[in-house]
Amino acid sequence: xxxxxxxxxxxxxxxxxxxxxxxxxxxxxxxxxxxxxxxxxxxxxxxxxxxxxxxxxxxxxxxxxxxxxxxxxxxxxxxxxxxxxxxxxxxxxxxxxxxxxxxxxxxxxxxxxxxxxxxxxxxxxxxxxxxxxxxxxxxxxxxxxxxxxxxxxxxxxxxxxxxxxxxxxxxxxxxxxxxxxxxxxxxxxxxxxxxxxxxxxxxxxxxxxxxxxxxxxxx
Amino acid sequence: xxxxxxxxxxxxxxxxxxxxxxxxxxxxxxxxxxxxxxxxxxxxxxxxxxxxxxxxxxxxxxxxxxxxxxxxxxxxxxxxxxxxxxxxxxxxxxxxxxxxxxxxxxxxxxxxxxxxxxxxxxxxxxxxxxxxxxxxxxxxxxxxxxxxxxxxxxxxxxxxxxxxxxxxxxxxxxxxxxxxxxxxxxxxxxxxxxxxxxxxxxxxxxxxxxxxxxxxxxxxxxxxxxxxxxxxxxxxxxxxxxxxxxxxxxxxxxxxxxxxxxxxxxxx
Ligand SMILES: Nc1ncnc2c1ncn2[C@@H]1O[C@H](COP(=O)(O)OP(=O)(O)O)[C@@H](O)[C@H]1O
Ligand SMILES: [Mg+2]
Numbered sequence: 001x002x003x004x005x006x007x008x009x010x011x012x013x014x015x016x017x018x019x020x021x022x023x024x025x026x027x028x029x030x031x032x033x034x035x036x037x038x039x040x041x042x043x044x045x046x047x048x049x050x051x052x053x054x055x056x057x058x059x060x061x062x063x064x065x066x067x068x069x070x071x072x073x074x075x076x077x078x079x080x081x082x083x084x085x086x087x088x089x090x091x092x093x094x095x096x097x098x099x100x101x102x103x104x105x106x107x108x109x110x111x112x113x114x115x116x117x118x119x120x121x122x123x124x125x126x127x128x129x130x131x132x133x134x135x136x137x138x139x140x141x142x143x144x145x146x147x148x149x150x151x152x153x154x155x156x157x158x159x160x161x162x163x164x165x166x167x168x169x170x171x172x173x174x175x176x177x178x179x180x181x182x183x184x185x186x187x188x189x190x191x192x193x194x195x196x197x198x199x200x201x202x203x204x205x206x207x208x209x210x211x212x213x214x215x216x217x218x219x
Numbered sequence: 220x221x222x223x224x225x226x227x228x229x230x231x232x233x234x235x236x237x238x239x240x241x242x243x244x245x246x247x248x249x250x251x252x253x254x255x256x257x258x259x260x261x262x263x264x265x266x267x268x269x270x271x272x273x274x275x276x277x278x279x280x281x282x283x284x285x286x287x288x289x290x291x292x293x294x295x296x297x298x299x300x301x302x303x304x305x306x307x308x309x310x311x312x313x314x315x316x317x318x319x320x321x322x323x324x325x326x327x328x329x330x331x332x333x334x335x336x337x338x339x340x341x342x343x344x345x346x347x348x349x350x351x352x353x354x355x356x357x358x359x360x361x362x363x364x365x366x367x368x369x370x371x372x373x374x375x376x377x378x379x380x381x382x383x384x385x386x387x388x389x390x391x392x393x394x395x396x397x398x399x400x401x402x403x404x405x406x407x408x409x410x411x412x413x414x415x416x417x418x419x420x421x422x423x424x425x426x427x428x429x430x431x432x433x434x435x436x437x438x439x440x441x442x443x444x445x446x447x448x449x450x451x452x453x454x455x456x457x458x459x460x461x462x463x464x465x466x467x468x469x470x471x472x473x474x475x476x477x478x479x480x481x482x483x484x485x486x487x
Contacts, residue, residue, distance in 0.1 A: 122334075124289055124321060125346045125350060125395065125398055126317075126398065127346055127350055135334075136334055140334075
C-alpha cells in the first residue's frame with residue numbers, strides 16, 4: 001500500500017503537468033467553441049442562404065464526425081494542405097469545432113425557449129431585431145442553456161484524453177507514458193482517473209445546483 | 220387610487236393636435252388567413268384624445284385588427300393613416316415608415332410580455348434607450364415618473380416575477396407610455412387577471428383616458444366600455460356590426476347579432 005502511495009507521489013508532478021495541459025486545451029476550446037456555438041445557432045436560423053448553408057455544414061460535420069477523426073485530420077491531415085498546427089493548436093481546433101457544433105443546438109433550443117410574446121412586444125415598441133436579439137433573446141436563451149453548456153464543458157475536459165492520439169502531453173498521455181516505462185498501468189491510470197474525477201465530479205454537482213437556482217428564479 | 224396627478228398636469232401630458240381631425244384612420248381593412256376572411260372591410264376613425272372600446276365575441280377578429288394597426292400582422296389590404304404617415308397594408312413598409320408607426324402607436328397585451336430577466340426599471344428604460352436614444356439617466360428619470368403614475372415606483376428594483384399580474388400590466392403600460400406614443404392599443408389588458416387586479420389596471424387606463432390619450436381598447440369589461448370609452452364598436456365575424464356612443468350601443472343595440480352578444484355577456 002505504501003508502495004502505491006510512493007509511486008503515486010512520484011508520478012504526481014508529471015500527471016499534474018498533464019492535467020494543466022488538459023485544462024488549457026479545455027479552456028481554449030470552450031473560449032472559442034461557446035461563442036462559435038452562439039454564432040452557429042444564429043447562422044442556422046438565418047434567412048440568408050449564404051449564412052445558413054455554411055453554418056449548417058459546420059454544425060453537421062462537427063456533430064457527425066467523431067472528435068477523434070477531426071483531431072487527427074487537424075494534426076495529420078492539414079499539413080498536407082500546407083497548414084501545420086502544433087499538437088496543442090490541433091487539439092483546440094478540433095475540440096472547439098466539436099463544441100461549437102454541439103452547443104449550437106443547445107443554444108438554439110435556449111433561444112427558442114424565449115416566449116414569442118416578449119419578442120412581439122419589443123417589436124411593437126419599435127426595437128430593432130438586433131436589439132431584441134441582444135437584450136431580450138440572447139441573455140434569456142443563454143441562461144436556459146447554461147446548465148447544459150456547463151455539462152458539455154465537463155464532457156470536453158474528458159474528451160481532451162483523445163489528444164493522446166496526437167501525442168499532446170496531456171493527462172492521459174502522460175499517464176500512459178509512465179505506464180509504458182513502469183508497466184504499472186493499473187495504478188497510474190487509476191490516479192489519472194482520480195484527477196479527472198476531482199474536477200468533473202464537483203463541476204457536475206455545480207451544474208445541478210445551477211440548474212436548481214435557475215429553475216427557482218424562472219417565472 | 221391616490222396617484223392620479225392634478226388636472227393641470229394632465230392637460231399637458233398628451234398634447235391634443237388639431238381637434239376633430241382624425242389622429243388614426245383605418246380604411247377598408249381586410250384580412251384573410253388562407254381562404255378564411257377574418258377582417259372584412261373594417262373602417263375606424265379616432266379623433267385625438269378619443270377612447271374607443273371594441274367588444275365582440277371571441278374569434279371576431281379584434282386582436283387581428285389591433286395587430287394590423289401597428290403592422291405586427293399586416294392586413295391583406297387596406298390603409299392605416301396616422302397624421303401624415305400613410306401605411307398601405309398590402310405593401311411591406313419601409314424601415315422608416317415602420318419606425319414612425321411603431322413610435323406613434325403603443326401596445327399593451329393580454330399577457331403583459333415584460334422581460335423577466337430585467338428589473339422593472341430596466342424594463343421601462345431599455346426601450347427608451349434603444350428606440351428614442353435617451354441616455355440611461357434620462358430614461359430612468361422618465362421611467363420613475365411613469366412608474367409613479369401607475370402607482371409602482373417602489374417596485375422599480377424588483378423583478379417582474381415578484382409583481383402581481385395587475386402590477387405587471389401596469390408596468391407594461393408604463394413601458395409603452397415611456398416611448399411617448401400618440402395612440403395606445405390595448406388587447407384585453409385585464410383578461411388574464413383576477414377581477415380585483417383587473418380593477419387596478421382599469422383605474423390606470425381610466426386615468427390615462429382622462430389625461431387625453433387616444434386609446435383603442437379591446438375589452439370584455441362592459442363597465443369600462445360603457446363608462447370610460449367615448450364610443451363602442453361591436454365586432455362579429457370580422458365586421459363592425461354596431462358602433463356609436465358607448466351608452467347607446469350597450470343599452471340599446473339595434474342589430475340582432477349585437478343584442479345576442481350583449482345578452483350573452485350580461486348573463487355570464
Ligand atoms: N395566425 C393565424 N392563423 C390562422 N387563423 C388565425 C390566426 N390568428 C387568428 N386567426 C383566426 O382569426 C379569427 C379572429 O381571431 P382573433 O383576431 O384572435 O379574434 P378575437 O381577438 O376577436 O378573439 C379567428 O377565427 C382565428 O381563428
Ligand atoms: Mg383576441
